[in-house]
Amino acid sequence: MNILAIDYGTKNIGLAWCNTGIGVALPFGAAKNIGEIIKIVSDEKIDKVIIGLPVGINGKENMNTERVRKFGNDIKLATEVEVEFSDERFSSQAADRMGAGVSRDEKSALIILDDWLNAAKK
Numbered sequence: 001m002n003i004l005a006i007d008y009g010t011k012n013i014g015l016a017w018c019n020t021g022i023g024v025a026l027p028f029g030a031a032k033n034i035g036e037i038i039k040i041v042s043d044e045k046i047d048k049v050i051i052g053l054p055v056g057i058n059g060k061e062n063m064n065t066e067r068v069r070k071f072g073n074d075i076k077l078a079t080e081v082e083v084e085f086s087d088e089r090f091s092s093q094a095a096d097r098m099g100a101g102v103s104r105d106e107k108s109a110l111i112i113l114d115d116w117l118n119a120a121k122k
Helices: 034-043 063-079 091-097 104-121
Strands: 002-008 013-019 026-031 048-053 082-087
Touching (some): 026 104, 034 063
Parallel strands (some): 002 048
Antiparallel strands (some): 013 026
16 A cells, blocks of 8 residues: 655645555655645555644644645545544654754654554554
8 A cells, every 4th residue: 555644834745655565654755735746646656645633732623733634635535545634743843853864844744654654553
């Protein structure tokens, strides 16, 4: 199964990819808009999209959460690919602690994907 993880920000959209047969999450660049995401889903034969969900520190949803849920719904309608959300609290801070090599947005997407993969194993 090909999985695309997304860290959806207001300026950049960080991406990470994994084929569950291989089991390793890899950075996959960044996108500027939903059109680029839709093209990637089609070109890369993505089976599932995981999007980081920005909930408050208290675990409650907010205006950002609404914006991200709408983005996810738009992807689902345009591609008919399954879309899931994963709590992204602290992913940016964890990305800042990672080494150099890829953008902060890609690192955040990697963390979102790793967290989702680990939870799916349980």
